[in-house]
Amino acid sequence: MTGLPILEISGLNKSYGAVRAVDDVSLHVNRGEICGLIGPNGSGKSTFFDCASGLTKPQAGTVKLDGQDITGWSLNRIAREGRMLRSFQKTVVFSALDVEENLVIAGQMFTFPGLWSTFGIGAMARARVEALRERAREFIKIAGLWDVRHQPAGKLSGGQQKLIQFASMLMPEPKLILLDEPMAGINPKLIERVVESIRFANQKFGVSFLVIEHNIDVVTDICERIVVLDQGRKLAEGTPDEIVRNQAVREAYLGG
Numbered sequence: 001m002t003g004l005p006i007l008e009i010s011g012l013n014k015s016y017g018a019v020r021a022v023d024d025v026s027l028h029v030n031r032g033e034i035c036g037l038i039g040p041n042g043s044g045k046s047t048f049f050d051c052a053s054g055l056t057k058p059q060a061g062t063v064k065l066d067g068q069d070i071t072g073w074s075l076n077r078i079a080r081e082g083r084m085l086r087s088f089q090k091t092v093v094f095s096a097l098d099v100e101e102n103l104v105i106a107g108q109m110f111t112f113p114g115l116w117s118t119f120g121i122g123a124m125a126r127a128r129v130e131a132l133r134e135r136a137r138e139f140i141k142i143a144g145l146w147d148v149r150h151q152p153a154g155k156l157s158g159g160q161q162k163l164i165q166f167a168s169m170l171m172p173e174p175k176l177i178l179l180d181e182p183m184a185g186i187n188p189k190l191i192e193r194v195v196e197s198i199r200f201a202n203q204k205f206g207v208s209f210l211v212i213e214h215n216i217d218v219v220t221d222i223c224e225r226i227v228v229l230d231q232g233r234k235l236a237e238g239t240p241d242e243i244v245r246n247q248a249v250r251e252a253y254l255g256g
């Protein structure tokens with residue numbers, strides 16, 4: 001894990017009127033790292049993701065991805081050219097398609113112009129789809145969705161849909177994924193599956209992660225390093241051990 005960080009953000013600022021949602025925050029994610037981003041409600045975590053991922057323009061600051069300055073790039077361009085993907089707090093899947101189809105289509109996102117190539121006739125298209133199916137099945141197994149892989153995504157539970165969304169993000173071979181509360185509102189059994197899927201993608205495919213999560217047990221378990229925001233500012237940064245022992249973090253977030 002040497003060399004340039006995969007993501008390097010410096011002096012990020014984003015205000016909404018008088019609210020300084022993100023106030024001069026600098027943060028990096030090392031290549032191959034799973035990094036946590038935590039903090040109280042309204043501390044600016046999602047806004048930080050909005051600015052980093054190109055959804056919103058920050059008023060100041062620079063964003064570098066894999067050594068390249070991508071400040072001001074759109075969400076689409078960052079996803080397609082930068083291979084940095086983000087999830088949202090709200091889950092979105094193709095409800096009418098089955099689990100496997102959801103993943104295969106996600107795998108086509110940046111390589112072919114549209115659905116025609118997915119279902120297009122010809123040996124190349126068929127071989128490509130078969131390779132995507134193989135990859136999809138690997139993620140489906142890890143995510144614990146094997147038994148429901150031919151069911152429409154819309155018929156599955158909210159937690160299972162979160163897992164589909166997560167597995168779909170792995171299909172286009174991203175370098176870095178920003179996850180916004182991937183465990184929120186799902187039961188402990190499925191939380192385990194999300195954790196396993198993150199570990200698998202990280203270890204087998206070298207995907208780096210920045211994860212916003214309120215479940216502190218999970219964050220301290222999977223992350224090598226954690227950054228804490230409070231009222232838009234960076235309050236602390238360190239190993240899980242350092243963070244849970246940090247008095248300022250305990251007072252602002254962990255309950256004394």
Ligand SMILES: Nc1ncnc2c1ncn2[C@@H]1O[C@H](COP(=O)(O)OP(=O)(O)OP(=O)(O)O)[C@@H](O)[C@H]1O
Nearest residue numbers: 016019020021039040041042043044045046047048
């Ligand atoms: N689009 C917006 N318009 C106005 N204010 C906003 C907007 N987005 C965020 N804010 C404000 O910015 C601050 C940071 O919000 P943000 O959603 O980034 O926090 P968060 O750390 O993700 O919180 P949570 O843990 O509840 O998801 C809050 O005061 C919020 O009300």
Ligand SMILES: [Mg+2]
Nearest residue numbers: 045046047089
């Ligand atoms: Mg949020």
